[in-house]
Amino acid sequence: MIVPRILTLGGHDFTSRPPDRAVSELMLRLATERAGGRPRICILPTASGDTSEQIGRFYAAFGERPCDPSDLSLFRLGRRPMALRDHLLAQDLIYVGGGSLVNLLAVWEAHELQAILSLAWREGVVLAGQSAGAMCWFESGITKSSGRPEVEAGLGLLSGSLCVHYNNEPERRAAYLAAVGNGMPDGYGLDDYAGLIWEGPGPPSAVTARRGARAYRVTSSDTGVIESPLPARFLPAPAPAALREDIAEFRRIKSMRKRAGWLG
Amino acid sequence: MESGNPLLDDYVLGLCTRERPRVCFLPSASGDADHYIVRFYRAFPADRCEASHISLFRREQGPDDLRTHLLEQDVIYVGGGSVISLLGVWRAHGIDAILREAWEAGVVLCGLSAGSLCWFDEAVSGFHGETRRVEGLGLLPFSNCVHYAPGSERGLAYHDLLRAGMRAGYAAEDGAALHFVGTELSRVVASRPAARGYRIAADGERVMEMRLATAFLGDAAAANVTRLPRATSNSLSAA
Numbered sequence: 107m108i109v110p111r112i113l114t115l116g117g118h119d120f121t122s123r124p125p126d127r128a129v130s131e132l133m134l135r136l137a138t139e140r141a142g143g144r145p146r147i148c149i150l151p152t153a154s155g156d157t158s159e160q161i162g163r164f165y166a167a168f169g170e171r172p173c174d175p176s177d178l179s180l181f182r183l184g185r186r187p188m189a190l191r192d193h194l195l196a197q198d199l200i201y202v203g204g205g206s207l208v209n210l211l212a213v214w215e216a217h218e219l220q221a222i223l224s225l226a227w228r229e230g231v232v233l234a235g236q237s238a239g240a241m242c243w244f245e246s247g248i249t250k251s252s253g254r255p256e257v258e259a260g261l262g263l264l265s266g267s268l269c270v271h272y273n274n275e276p277e278r279r280a281a282y283l284a285a286v287g288n289g290m291p292d293g294y295g296l297d298d299y300a301g302l303i304w305e306g307p308g309p310p311s312a313v314t315a316r317r318g319a320r321a322y323r324v325t326s327s328d329t330g331v332i333e334s335p336l337p338a339r340f341l342p343a344p345a346p347a348a349l350r351e352d353i354a355e356f357r358r359i360k361s362m363r364k365r366a367g368w369l370g
Numbered sequence: 371m372e373s374g375n376p377l378l379d380d381y382v383l384g385l386c387t388r389e390r391p392r393v394c395f396l397p398s399a400s401g402d403a404d405h406y407i408v409r410f411y412r413a414f415p416a417d418r419c420e421a422s423h424i425s426l427f428r429r430e431q432g433p434d435d436l437r438t439h440l441l442e443q444d445v446i447y448v449g450g451g452s453v454i455s456l457l458g459v460w461r462a463h464g465i466d467a468i469l470r471e472a473w474e475a476g477v478v479l480c481g482l483s484a485g486s487l488c489w490f491d492e493a494v495s496g497f498h499g500e501t502r503r504v505e506g507l508g509l510l511p512f513s514n515c516v517h518y519a520p521g522s523e524r525g526l527a528y529h530d531l532l533r534a535g536m537r538a539g540y541a542a543e544d545g546a547a548l549h550f551v552g553t554e555l556s557r558v559v560a561s562r563p564a565a566r567g568y569r570i571a572a573d574g575e576r577v578m579e580m581r582l583a584t585a586f587l588g589d590a591a592a593a594n595v596t597r598l599p600r601a602t603s604n605s606l607s608a609a
Contacts, residue, residue: 155402181400184451208462212459216458250430
């Protein structure tokens with residue numbers, strides 16, 4: 107049976123720092139589980155306007171890993187036409203980068219991408235994203251696409267609402283709490299490096315890649331809006347790429363020595 | 371903003387009465403690409419005009435009130451890229467309605483490629499692999515095809531769309547620009563001697579392609595023809 111899965115992240119980057127490596131590793135693991143082999147991972151950098159910077163960072167994180175990374179840049183289709191539907195449905199994980207939530211949804215609508223992404227999700231392609239790329243899957247989120255924090259409706263694959271960069275942007279969090287108090291659907295607040303894994307229809311499980319980064323359930327009640335931290339599984343960072351090579355080299359030498367009887 | 375060829379940029383600035391015209395660049399069709407914004411400021415330097423840009427992907431920078439800013443301009447310059455993405459982003463920020471208002475108030479609207487297609491009722495977009503029909507803002511009640519060349523793949527695709535019911539319209543070769551005053555074509559000008567504009571319409575299965583008299587702006591005699599009256603609702607579409 108296919109279990110639709112989504113990974114929503116409050117904020118991260120694709121650097122070589124341990125929490126970023128931990129997040130990339132989680133995505134690679136989810137994608138590999140779906141593929142049952144070498145996975146295909148595609149970034150949709152739409153929310154940034156398809157900046158070379160965002161695309162470059164993605165390739166830096168996944169280019170040397172056991173996967174086939176690609177990017178689908180809707181603003182660059184003129185130079186590089188792609189069959190949107192075929193390409194997206196062939197992926198094991200689709201990652202949506204951050205930026206303007208309003209523009210993301212508008213450009214997707216113009217290219218009729220919503221239906222394709224919804225189908226991909228139902229077929230078990232893992233959907234993942236951070237910031238705007240996380241809020242887009244919910245009924246609604248708090249965007250700063252127009253400069254000030256405002257409520258914006260998402261695709262609604264996940265019920266409820268999401269607020270990202272919860273620890274880092276007090277004005278966004280304040281706008282979210284006010285909105286939930288005013289009837290915005292209950293939902294979640296995610297610090298940078300906190301994430302939620304959604305598998306099937308049940309409640310999500312929380313993960314964190316940095317000590318202190320938290321995921322909150324945010325609900326309105328008669329006495330006001332309540333933020334309850336969720337228990338989260340800590341994601342350890344894998345060894346950095348250079349170290350992985352050193353370890354592999356060390357193991358090769360060790361096994362050669364072993365075969366030669368040098369280590370007894 | 372043709373590299374090394376300022377003729378069309380000069381022509382646009384020449385349509386304004388203000389000594390240092392206000393020119394605002396909308397790079398939305400490119401996803402607000404940084405290198406494109408830099409090129410705009412190089413093409414429209416501070417000694418000639420008061421240049422600004424609006425980045426809809428970075429609203430935290432730039433003018434807060436988009437409507438006020440756009441209505442204060444003499445020229446709004448729309449860059450090339452994906453016309454489908456362009457129109458989507460504009461609708462999301464209410465730019466489509468503001469541009470109509472600006473046009474009616476006499477702001478010169480201009481642009482190239484996707485920035486030309488967007489003003490028309492129907493556009494021929496070759497951006498996305500297969501050539502297809504795209505609905506534009508509809509300020510100009512015609513169809514439009516850019517990067518046109520008679521007999522080219524895109525040209526033939528435009529003819530097919532016309533036979534299939536697309537409304538009659540105008541095509542421009544690279545370097546040619548269509549200057550409309552209101553919804554009337556006023557002049558066809560070009561930054562390259564051989565570039566031409568075309569009027570194209572289908573009558574049943576027959577497509578009529580009429581080559582339009584095009585003034586090369588590099589020729590001093592052509593460039594100095596009487597300045598157009600300061601008419602309202604100018605738009606200049608270049609390929």
